[in-house]
Amino acid sequence: MFSSALKSFTSNISANYTISTSPTSVSGAWKVYDGKKKSTGKAVSVFVFDRKSLDPHSGSLGGGRSGGAAVRKLHDEVIARVKKESNLLARLRHPSILELAEPIEDTRSGGLMFATEPVTASLAGLLQEKDDQERAGGVAGRPSRFVIEEADGTRRRRELEIDELEIQKGLLQVAQGLEFLHESAGLVHGNLTPDAIYVNAKSDWKIAGLGFAGPPDISSSQSTMPPISLSEVLYHDPRLPRSIQLDLDYTSPDFTIDGNISSSADMFSLGLLLIALYNSPHTSPLKTNSNLSTYKKLFTSSSTTPSTSNNFLSSRPLPKDLVSAVLPRLITRRPAQRMNAREFQQSQFFDNILMSSIRFLDALPAKTPNEKSQFMRGLPKILDQFPKSLLDKKVLPALLEETKDKELLSLILQNVFKIIKILPSGKRAMTDKILPQLRGTFLAGGGKERDTAKEAGLAVILENMELVGENCDGKEFKTDIMPILQLGLESPTHTTVDKSLGCLPTVMKILDFTTIKNEVFPVVATVFSKTSSLGIKVRGLEAFAVLCGGSPTDDSDAGDGLDGAMIGSKMPRLSSNAVLDKYTVQEKVVPLLKAMKTKEPAVMMAALAVFQQVRKIADTDFLAMEALPILWSFSLGPLLNLQQFQEFMDLIKKISSKIENEQIRKLRDLSSSGTTATSKANDFMSTGSTNGFFNSNGSEDVGEDDFQRLVLGRGNQNSEDMLGDAIRPQAQSGKQPEAPAFSWSSPPLNANHSNQNSMSNVLKPQSRTITPDQSLNAFATLNPTSSTAPRANTNAMTNGFGSFTPMQPMQPMQPTPPMGSGWSNTPAQPIQQSQPTYSMPPPQSQHTFSIMPPHPQPVTPFSAFSLPPPPISPAQRPGVQTQNSGYFGGAASNTAQAPSAMKPPGQKTGLDKYESLI
Structure with a gap:
């Protein structure tokens, strides 16, 4: 029961609407608040009438019980008039009549409340604002009273302007509302003042203030409303606020002097209102001070009566159309001479x-x-x-x-x-x-x-x-x-798609990277890959260039771009945080370009603009392995002209230069940090290298060690260049050259050790394989000759060193057991184990061989050998073939001298020892 009783005291507007704490404007007896419906958020204006406002002197009016009862009765009459205004708004529906949203209802404090469409202010408030601004010296002279609060908490001034066109539009709407009241509703407004006109959020002027409205004296239709009591409304009661009484400054003489109620009275009030809009201050030309006698006195003199002769008592010049055609037919003493609301709308004042x-x-x-x-x-x-x-x-x-x-x-x-x-x-x-x-x-x-x-x-x-x-x-x-x-x-529609792709520069400036990558790029990529239009293809490539950081060039006079001339190659970088990342560019953008099949110049040049941006984003490895091949493929398109090809080449050179510089930088960084690898390389390249890879032109003499390894076949088994390592000069070092060793010689004590060192030097990890200047097949094959059948020199070779004559055997030599490291990697005949193997004595000099003149000697069975073989032993069976040991035919053509001339007597090894034995 208690809750239902409490609910009955609760206002419907207060329960369903959110109302601002302070009024936005005050108009007449009403305070206007901004409101919003809780369920829908629809904006409204809430009009609130406070009963306490009827007693401006705080209860000092009247005296005694009789005075209090009279005031209470007077207040009740005012409340009835106020309710009448709201009730008429509920009945009257017209675009120029203020629209009611919620009917009037009582408040807890005994006041009244109703809701209407949102309004900005009353016309009286606007005119007062203009007066305050003019007195303060302009718009910025004082803060505006009409300030609203935004949703984010900021406050801003309402834009309230009253210029010529605003006045014309507003008066036209008021005239339309009056026409509706006079002809359709059969009512006379009775109190048309600036307080009775409101300006809504759309800047439309709306009529309200219908508390004094009533039917005219002469009416063609029966009205249920009571007529206006002029004796009551014309009487100004000092016990009531002036705002809730009839304003004599805007009242027609039809009411005050003639006592007639007609629609023409509203047109006279409209004329006074029109003058107030142009006057300064914005008030009526009639100053009655709410006194009926003063009003009548004003109309007894032509100087105090508004007319054409006194500029209608306006302190400012009035528009020519108003002075000549409108105001004389509104501000006139005779009602029959006044124009009605419809004629006013058709006047010259609105003809523009x-x-x-x-x-x-x-x-x-x-x-x-x-x-x-x-x-x-x-x-x-x-x-x-x-x-x-x-x-x-x-x-x-x-x-x-x-x-x-x-x-x-x-x-x-x-x-x-x-x-x-x-x-x-x-x-x-x-x-x-x-x-x-x-x-x-x-x-x-x-x-x-x-x-x-x-x-x-x-x-x-x-x-x-x-x-x-x-x-x-x-x-x-x-x-x-x-x-x-x-x-x-x-x-x-291709045109729509083209315009959409052209919006990418704007989108890049507004949206963030995540939205660009996940929402914009996939759609653009889909359009690009599926379209069959050349124009869309070009526009899609331009969009890719923008997404990669470029910005479109000014194409105001560039045509449609389908000729491919100078498209985007000079596209500057777009300063935006939303540029696609490296992964997206390398893994998604470039593959789309690579998959293109068309070679039209427009498409190729647009793709070039994309690669201009890819060059700035992608890695050098990606540019070398992926981008450059695509660019070369595009640049060789059959439809490109010279200038377009040169643009491709410029980009290719820039990318190549970038790759080169980056690789050089990396190698320099590695060389500066890898000191161990550098020292090894320096040892390998030094002159003391065992392998001697330089001076391969053979201009230096061949050392004895190298020559022995060459002819004995004990060099590097895996090397094909038997000359490359053998005949190149050894760098001078502190080591003495080792004594020559032959297959039949007794090995020295350090033979094995030196051989191991020699092989280890060959197999060092820093040694490199050099392609030989000549193969092993270029050397003569050692063919065996029979001991009984003499054979001619069958394989004399010349290889740039001159020819040489066969040597006569100087001393007989005896065969030694065959060695396993012979000519195993040469295409020689298989050697039987029982056959003797012969080796050549080392040369005496390290520089040149001197050519000895041949002495006439009889031809022997061993004339084909450059080194004489040892004599045939009795144990040797005649007729058995022996292997021809051959001679070295490419190094020099001089006859080798006996090594015994170079060896001291106390150090006889090899051939010397053999000679001493025989």
């Missing part, structure tokens, strides 16, 4: 292109499609002439309401975006009005079938994407504009 456009815009829903189209095409030509506040509050909302017409969508959006360019507060208009309308127009269908009728409107949005991006933040762009952009990319 801007007012005609406003009137056409108000009647737009009733126009034919052809008339609408013509109007929308001509509207952009005059938008600059409209006041900015009127564009924001009147024209822009009216255009957005017509976006439901798909045939006019593109034309409407063109006008909308032009208005955004004109408005200084374009960002607020974009956020509050345009984006919600675009979202509802293009994204309301969800997953339904695509509406092709909206393609033209979508193209207009894409053309103005930069303007949209400048007037909204990143969050709004991502939630509202990105889905629209994706619709454009998925459009079946």
